[in-house]
Amino acid sequence: MFELNLKTHKKTEFIEITDSLQELVQKSMVKEGHLFVYTQHTTAAILSNENANGGAIWKDIGEALEKIAPQEKEYHHDDGNAHSHIKGALIGNSKTFFIHQGQIVLGTWEGIYLAEFDGPRQNRRILVKITESQ
Amino acid sequence: MFELNLKTHKKTEFIEITDSLQELVQKSMVKEGHLFVYTQHTTAAILSNENANGGAIWKDIGEALEKIAPQEKEYHHDDGNAHSHIKGALIGNSKTFFIHQGQIVLGTWEGIYLAEFDGPRQNRRILVKITESQ
Amino acid sequence: MFELNLKTHKKTEFIEITDSLQELVQKSMVKEGHLFVYTQHTTAAILSNENANGGAIWKDIGEALEKIAPQEKEYHHDDGNAHSHIKGALIGNSKTFFIHQGQIVLGTWEGIYLAEFDGPRQNRRILVKITESQ
Numbered sequence: 001m002f003e004l005n006l007k008t009h010k011k012t013e014f015i016e017i018t019d020s021l022q023e024l025v026q027k028s029m030v031k032e033g034h035l036f037v038y039t040q041h042t043t044a045a046i047l048s049n050e051n052a053n054g055g056a057i058w059k060d061i062g063e064a065l066e067k068i069a070p071q072e073k074e075y076h077h078d079d080g081n082a083h084s085h086i087k088g089a090l091i092g093n094s095k096t097f098f099i100h101q102g103q104i105v106l107g108t109w110e111g112i113y114l115a116e117f118d119g120p121r122q123n124r125r126i127l128v129k130i131t132e133s134q
Numbered sequence: 135m136f137e138l139n140l141k142t143h144k145k146t147e148f149i150e151i152t153d154s155l156q157e158l159v160q161k162s163m164v165k166e167g168h169l170f171v172y173t174q175h176t177t178a179a180i181l182s183n184e185n186a187n188g189g190a191i192w193k194d195i196g197e198a199l200e201k202i203a204p205q206e207k208e209y210h211h212d213d214g215n216a217h218s219h220i221k222g223a224l225i226g227n228s229k230t231f232f233i234h235q236g237q238i239v240l241g242t243w244e245g246i247y248l249a250e251f252d253g254p255r256q257n258r259r260i261l262v263k264i265t266e267s268q
Numbered sequence: 269m270f271e272l273n274l275k276t277h278k279k280t281e282f283i284e285i286t287d288s289l290q291e292l293v294q295k296s297m298v299k300e301g302h303l304f305v306y307t308q309h310t311t312a313a314i315l316s317n318e319n320a321n322g323g324a325i326w327k328d329i330g331e332a333l334e335k336i337a338p339q340e341k342e343y344h345h346d347d348g349n350a351h352s353h354i355k356g357a358l359i360g361n362s363k364t365f366f367i368h369q370g371q372i373v374l375g376t377w378e379g380i381y382l383a384e385f386d387g388p389r390q391n392r393r394i395l396v397k398i399t400e401s402q
C-alpha cells in the first residue's frame with residue numbers, strides 16, 4: 001500500500017494526482033493490473049475527468065455540485081460542512097483504474113484528481129493499492 | 135463470497151454495515167487486501183460517509199438526493215419508484231475498500247452504509263468479496 | 269484485458285452491454301471473480317440499473333442529470349460539452365461487478381450500461397478486466 005499526502009488551499013479544489021500515481025505504478029513494477037485509489041476523508045473524493053483546457057471544466061463541476069449542495073444553506077449536520085459531505089457522497093472516495101504496459105490506462109485528456117470539498121487542509125491522505133492481473 | 139441480509143424500515147434509510155463487514159474480514163483471515171461490497175438492487179446503494187454526530191449528515195444526504203429526484207413527481211417509469219432508481223444510479227451499488235492489518239481502512243468518523251431508497255423491504259441482500267493483496 | 273467498441277446515436281443515450289460482458293466472462297473461463305468495466309471517455313460513464321419496463325427509467329435518469337447540468341447553459345468550459353463532463357463525473361467511468369459460477373452477479377432486472385452524454389460518436393471504447401478470486 002502506498003500513500004500520497006496533499007495540502008489543499010481552497011474550500012473547493014480539484015488537484016491532479018495522475019503523475020504522482022504513475023510514479024507509484026513505476027515503483028510497484030506492475031506492468032498489467034489494477035490501480036485502486038482511496039481517500040479516507042468523507043469531505044473529499046477521487047474522480048477522473050478532463051485535464052486539458054486550462055481546467056475550466058473543474059469550475060463547472062464544482063459549480064454543479066454547489067448547486068446541489070450550497071455552502072450557504074441550513075443543514076441538520078451543524079458543523080458547517082454538510083455541503084462537503086454531500087458532495088463527497090455523490091462523487092465517492094474510491095476509484096479503480098487499469099494498468100497496461102506499466103502505464104495507467106486513461107483517455108487522451110483524462111486525469112485523476114483529488115476533490116477537496118472542505119479545504120483548506122494541511123494534509124489530505126490518499127491510499128493507493130496496485131495489484132497485478134492479466 | 136459472503137452475504138449480508140438486511141431488513142429496512144423506511145422509504146429512505148441509511149443503515150451502517152461497518153461492523154458486519156469487519157466481522158466478515160475477520161472470518162476471511164485476510165490481513166492485507168481489498169473489500170468489495172455490492173448490493174444487487176437498483177433502488178438501493180452502497181456508500182461511506184460520516185458515522186458520528188447522531189447521523190445528522192444522513193438526513194442531509196437524503197434531502198439532497200430528494201431535491202434531485204423528488205418522490206412526488208411524474209416520471210416515465212411508472213412503478214412509483216423512479217426516484218429510487220435515480221438515487222441509486224447516482225450513488226452506485228458497489229464500492230471498494232482496503233484492508234490493512236486485518237482491519238477495513240476507514241477515516242476516523244467514516245462508516246460504510248447500505249442506502250435504502252425504496253423501502254421498507256423485508257430483505258436487502260449485500261454481497262461481499264474479500265481478496266488478498268499486498 | 270478485453271475491449272468493446274460501441275457506436276452511439278444520440279446526445280444522451282444508455283446502451284446495455286450486459287450480454288457482451290457476459291460473453292467476455294465466458295471467454296475468460298473465470299468461474300469466481302471480479303468483472304471491472306472502464307470507459308476511457310470523460311463524457312461517458314458506466315453504470316447498472318433496471319433493464320426491464322421498456323427502458324423508461326433511463327429517460328428519467330437522463331432527465332435528472334439534465335436538470336443538474338442542462339445542455340443549454342453557459343459554462344466555463346466552452347467546448348459545448350461541459351454538461352456531458354459533469355454528468356460523466358457524477359456517474360463515474362468505472363464500475364466493479366462480481367462473477368459467480370461463471371455468471372455476472374446482477375439483480376433480476378439489473379443490466380450494465382454505457383452512458384453516452386456527448387454523442388453521437390463513431391466509437392466509444394470500453395475496457396474490461398476479469399480476474400479470478402474466491
